[in-house]
Amino acid sequence: MTRPAAVTVRVPAKVNVQLAVGPARPDGFHDLANVFLAVGLYDEVTAAPADSLRITCAGPDADKVPLDRTNLAARAAELLAARYGLAPDVHLHIAKDIPVAGGMAGGSADGAAALVACDALWGTGASRAELLDICAELGSDVPFSLVGGAALGTGRGEKLSSLDVGGTFHWVFAAADGGLSTPAVYREFDRLTPGAVAPEADEALLAALRAGDPFALAGALANDLQPAAVSLRPSLTDTLAAGTAAGALASLVSGSGPTTAFLAEGEESARRIAEALTASGTCRSARVAASPAPGATVLAASPAPGSPADLGWAPTP
Numbered sequence: 001m002t003r004p005a006a007v008t009v010r011v012p013a014k015v016n017v018q019l020a021v022g023p024a025r026p027d028g029f030h031d032l033a034n035v036f037l038a039v040g041l042y043d044e045v046t047a048a049p050a051d052s053l054r055i056t057c058a059g060p061d062a063d064k065v066p067l068d069r070t071n072l073a074a075r076a077a078e079l080l081a082a083r084y085g086l087a088p089d090v091h092l093h094i095a096k097d098i099p100v101a102g103g104m105a106g107g108s109a110d111g112a113a114a115l116v117a118c119d120a121l122w123g124t125g126a127s128r129a130e131l132l133d134i135c136a137e138l139g140s141d142v143p144f145s146l147v148g149g150a151a152l153g154t155g156r157g158e159k160l161s162s163l164d165v166g167g168t169f170h171w172v173f174a175a176a177d178g179g180l181s182t183p184a185v186y187r188e189f190d191r192l193t194p195g196a197v198a199p200e201a202d203e204a205l206l207a208a209l210r211a212g213d214p215f216a217l218a219g220a221l222a223n224d225l226q227p228a229a230v231s232l233r234p235s236l237t238d239t240l241a242a243g244t245a246a247g248a249l250a251s252l253v254s255g256s257g258p259t260t261a262f263l264a265e266g267e268e269s270a271r272r273i274a275e276a277l278t279a280s281g282t283c284r285s286a287r288v289a290a291s292p293a294p295g296a297t298v299l300a301a302s303p304a305p306g307s308p309a310d311l312g313w314a315p316t317p
C-alpha cells in the first residue's frame with residue numbers, strides 16, 4: 001500500500017460547560033464531572049517523514065510553544081512509535097490558532113492531532129480504543145480532543161461518554177495576556193475549597209445541551225475552577241463583567257483559564273459582544289466560535305511523489 005507523503009489533521013479547542021471538581025486524590029489528580037464541548041477554533045498538525053523527530057510551530061502564540069520532546073505532539077508520536085516498534089522520525093508542524101496555556105486544551109489538541117496524523121502517515125492502523133488509550137496517557141484532556149462534539153468526562157476527565165447536542169451554540173472567547181498553569185489552578189482550588197465533595201453531572205445542564213437551548217445552558221454553566229483562576233488573576237473579574245455588560249447570556253472562565261468564555265444568544269449577538277470586549281481593553285483579543293465542533297479530523301493526505309495518486313490516477317479501491 002502506498003503511504004502518503006504528508007498528513008494534515010485539524011483539531012478543535014474546548015470549553016468546559018460544567019466542571020465539577022472533587023477533593024485531591026492520593027495520586028494528585030482530582031475526580032471530575034467534566035462536561036466538554038468542542039468549539040470551532042482549531043489547530044492543524046501536519047506530519048511528514050523526516051530523519052529524526054522535529055517540531056515546528058507557526059501562529060500568533062508560536063513563541064510560547066515548546067519545540068522539544070515536552071511538546072505533547074512529540075510525545076504522542078513517541079508513544080505511538082514505541083507501541084508499534086517504529087522510530088518516531090517525523091516532522092510535525094503545528095499551525096497554532098488555539099491560545100497557549102489558556103484553558104482551551106491547545107496542547108492536548110496538538111497531542112491528539114499528532115497521534116491521528118502519525119497513525120495515517122505510518123499506516124499503523126491503530127484502533128480507536130488504542131488511540132484513546134494513548135491519549136489518556138498523554139493527559140486528562142487529550143481523549144476529548146480526539147473525539148470532539150460533546151462528552152462527559154469522569155475520573156480525571158479521561159473516561160468519556162458522548163453527549164447529544166440539539167443545536168448550535170455561539171460563543172465569544174477572550175484571550176488574556178499570559179497563561180495560567182493548570183496544576184497551580186488546581187492547587188488554588190484545594191486551598192479555597194477544603195470541603196470539596198464528589199462531583200456529579202448536572203441533569204439540567206445535560207438537558208439544555210440536548211435541547212440546544214442557549215438560555216437554559218446559560219443558567220446551568222458552572223466552573224468550580226473559576227474562583228481559583230480569578231484568585232490567581234483578579235483582572236478576569238473585569239473581563240467577565242465587560243462580557244455580561246455587552247449582552248452575553250452568561251460569562252465564565254474556560255477550564256483553568258485565563259481565557260474567558262461568553263455564551264451568546266446567536267451569531268450576530270456573538271459578533272457584537274466580541275467587538276465590545278475588544279473595545280473594553282479588558283482582554284488581549286476576542287473571537288467568536290460555534291459549537292459543537294468535530295474532533296481530530298484528517299483534512300488532507302498528500303500523495304507520495306511518484307505514486308499513482310501523485311501522477312493523477314488512482315486504482316479503484
Ligand SMILES: C[C@](O)(CO)[C@H](O)COP(=O)(O)OP(=O)(O)OC[C@H]1O[C@@H](n2ccc(N)nc2=O)[C@H](O)[C@@H]1O
Nearest residue numbers: 028029030032139140141142156157182183186255256
Ligand atoms: C482544567 C482542565 O482543562 C479541564 O478540562 C483539565 O482538568 C486539565 O487537563 P490537562 O491539562 O490534560 O491535565 P493533565 O496534563 O492530565 O494534568 C496536569 C496537572 O493538572 C492537575 N489535574 C489535572 C486533571 C485533573 N482531573 N486533576 C488535576 O489535579 C494535576 O496537578 C496534574 O498534574
Ligand SMILES: Nc1ncnc2c1ncn2[C@@H]1O[C@H](COP(=O)(O)OP(=O)(O)OP(=O)(O)O)[C@@H](O)[C@H]1O
Nearest residue numbers: 071072100101102103104105106107108110141182
Ligand atoms: N503543542 C503544545 N501547544 C501548547 N503548549 C504546549 C504544547 N505542548 C506542550 N505544551 C506546554 O503545555 C503548557 C500548557 O499549554 P496548553 O495550551 O495546553 O494549556 P491549556 O490550554 O491551559 O491546557 P488545558 O486546558 O488542557 O489545561 C504550555 O505552557 C506548554 O509549556
